[in-house]
Amino acid sequence: MYQIMGSEIAALLFAFLAGLWSLSYIFSSLRAKKNGSLGLPPGPLGLPLLGHLHMLGDLPHHSLHKLAKKYGPIVSIRLGLVPAIVVSSPEWAELILKIHDSVFASRPKIQAAECMSYGQKNLAFAEYGPYWRNIRKLCTLELLSNSKVELFRPMRSEELVNFVEKIKVAAKSRSVIDVSSKVESLIEDMTYRMIFGFKDDKFNLKSSLQEGMSIAGAFNLADFFPYLRAFDLQGFGRRMKAINMVLDGFLEKIIDEHVQDAKKLHGTHRDFIDVMLSLMESNNARELHLGRDHIKAIMLDMLAATMDTSSTAIEWVIAELLKNPRVMKLVQEELQIVVSLDRIVEEADLIKLDYLKMVIKESMRLHPVAPLLIPHESIEDITIKGYFIPKKSRVLVNTWAIGRDPNVWSSNAEEFCPERFIGTNIDFQGQDFCFLPFGSGRRKCPGMQLGSTVVELVLAQLVHCFNLELPDGMSPDDLDMTEKFGLTLPRANHLMAVPTYRLIDDQRMSVGRSTMQSLCFG
Numbered sequence: 001m002y003q004i005m006g007s008e009i010a011a012l013l014f015a016f017l018a019g020l021w022s023l024s025y026i027f028s029s030l031r032a033k034k035n036g037s038l039g040l041p042p043g044p045l046g047l048p049l050l051g052h053l054h055m056l057g058d059l060p061h062h063s064l065h066k067l068a069k070k071y072g073p074i075v076s077i078r079l080g081l082v083p084a085i086v087v088s089s090p091e092w093a094e095l096i097l098k099i100h101d102s103v104f105a106s107r108p109k110i111q112a113a114e115c116m117s118y119g120q121k122n123l124a125f126a127e128y129g130p131y132w133r134n135i136r137k138l139c140t141l142e143l144l145s146n147s148k149v150e151l152f153r154p155m156r157s158e159e160l161v162n163f164v165e166k167i168k169v170a171a172k173s174r175s176v177i178d179v180s181s182k183v184e185s186l187i188e189d190m191t192y193r194m195i196f197g198f199k200d201d202k203f204n205l206k207s208s209l210q211e212g213m214s215i216a217g218a219f220n221l222a223d224f225f226p227y228l229r230a231f232d233l234q235g236f237g238r239r240m241k242a243i244n245m246v247l248d249g250f251l252e253k254i255i256d257e258h259v260q261d262a263k264k265l266h267g268t269h270r271d272f273i274d275v276m277l278s279l280m281e282s283n284n285a286r287e288l289h290l291g292r293d294h295i296k297a298i299m300l301d302m303l304a305a306t307m308d309t310s311s312t313a314i315e316w317v318i319a320e321l322l323k324n325p326r327v328m329k330l331v332q333e334e335l336q337i338v339v340s341l342d343r344i345v346e347e348a349d350l351i352k353l354d355y356l357k358m359v360i361k362e363s364m365r366l367h368p369v370a371p372l373l374i375p376h377e378s379i380e381d382i383t384i385k386g387y388f389i390p391k392k393s394r395v396l397v398n399t400w401a402i403g404r405d406p407n408v409w410s411s412n413a414e415e416f417c418p419e420r421f422i423g424t425n426i427d428f429q430g431q432d433f434c435f436l437p438f439g440s441g442r443r444k445c446p447g448m449q450l451g452s453t454v455v456e457l458v459l460a461q462l463v464h465c466f467n468l469e470l471p472d473g474m475s476p477d478d479l480d481m482t483e484k485f486g487l488t489l490p491r492a493n494h495l496m497a498v499p500t501y502r503l504i505d506d507q508r509m510s511v512g513r514s515t516m517q518s519l520c521f522g
């Protein structure tokens with residue numbers, strides 16, 4: 001990962017790091033002084049240069065959960081040169097995301113977002129202010145509103161039918177399928193069609209986008225020591241610029257094509273880009289600050305936000321269902337009653353699938369897609385409950401820890417038990433601070449409606465059409481549930497299963513129908 005450097009560069013770097021080390025000492029002692037007088041939240045002693053970076057490990061949400069057990073629901077740490085607080089209780093999540101939301105609604109400057117999102121012009125990492133407010137409104141109203149989500153219903157249904165047909169082929173030969181990859185590519189196809197109006201076969205953005213997302217999710221020293229950006233020690237800067245150039249070329253071509261098509265079709269809107277292009281040309285463009293770079297940044301944001309999140313959520317639910325055959329049986333029974341075995345699921349069925357909704361909630365409680373949300377940043381100094389939180393602190397809300405807290409979820413918090421939601425009003429909306437899979441407050445996920453619809457639909461279809469078995473006679477208890485931390489929190493290993501088709505096939509259906517007809521009409 002690190003490049004071999006010449007001796008001069010190494011010496012320069014050493015001098016620079018030594019300087020940073022001393023600065024960091026001064027910084028730490030000043031901070032400790034402030035801590036004493038103004039009362040920073042409690043936390044462990046950090047190392048001079050690194051602060052607490054060395055404590056994060058491969059799964060930072062686990063390590064931070066351990067710190068919360070020792071120091072309490074609000075912990076103060078330092079990540080390199082960045083002061084940070086970690087909150088791990090519903091009460092503190094509410095204080096940060098609701099009561100003092102306006103103070104914590106900004107985002108830190110992240111190298112990946114700057115390099116790949118045209119100087120942080122995307123929505124997810126835009127700093128809190130008028131630009132963010134405008135594009136958030138634009139995305140919420142024009143791209144992600146209920147009516148827009150509804151507009152793409154036929155496309156989702158078409159893609160799902162293709163998906164079922166592909167798995168049916170594997171089912172016929174009793175082959176093992178890679179459930180994670182199959183779901184990933186279904187979500188990708190749906191996303192490309194919704195945003196670009198076509199699948200990715202034409203431009204093959206996929207590999208560059210995936211590489212970009214994996215770099216964006218990697219641990220980048222420059223995000224904690226901004227001065228190190230100039231040295232690009234991990235080579236991320238160069239790689240991100242290279243990926244951005246490739247993606248930019250594709251996005252430019254895609255926009256050009258849309259402009260040409262819009263002329264031919266006299267501006268009839270078909271997908272996300274058409275909507276944004278028409279807004280760019282409209283009178284609102286100046287007020288919205290919307291130029292080509294902004295459109296490209298938002299396109300990338302929507303792609304990244306849709307693809308990884310929904311497929312990660314789906315693979316965890318399926319893994320939990322395979323691990324808990326009792327729950328799988330109940331989900332399939334509900335589907336059988338609501339939909340019946342002679343047809344596939346339609347979106348209109350989803351509203352009646354109460355047990356499936358509980359299963360999804362339970363899975364998101366234990367496996368939140370964004371276990372620490374997206375980092376927030378405070379825009380001013382603030383004191384809450386006697387604790388001083390300095391301006392520009394990075395704020396991590398550990399929803400993973402909250403989801404497993406026995407004080408909140410009772411002593412069976414670690415168990416997968418969807419029935420715990422029976423008779424409760426707990427939902428995704430962000431009003432229940434014990435359950436925040438889509439966040440809460442000003443920065444909560446604007447794609448919640450789209451994301452939850454896709455997750456419910458794909459899951460319902462998959463488990464309605466197919467019985468899934470673990471391969472090679474694996475016992476449910478042996479299914480590996482290791483996580484991999486990155487931009488989202490997917491399974492470390494792909495989920496494999498053997499499908500068997502469950503529905504009454506066309507031939508049997510027609511036999512069934514004629515038997516019914518002869519029974520009814522003699």
Ligand code: HEM
Nearest residue numbers: 124305306309310369370373374437438439443445447451
């Ligand atoms: C199962 C699916 C999804 C889950 C679990 C999810 C979850 C989240 C979470 C936890 C956040 C961070 C909230 C915070 O920092 O406080 C977020 C932000 C965001 N999500 Fe989603 N998301 C999903 C799907 C989507 C989709 C489909 C889109 C758009 C097409 C989307 C767009 C965004 C954007 C743009 C933000 C940043 C909002 C801002 O900073 O103002 N998400 N999402």
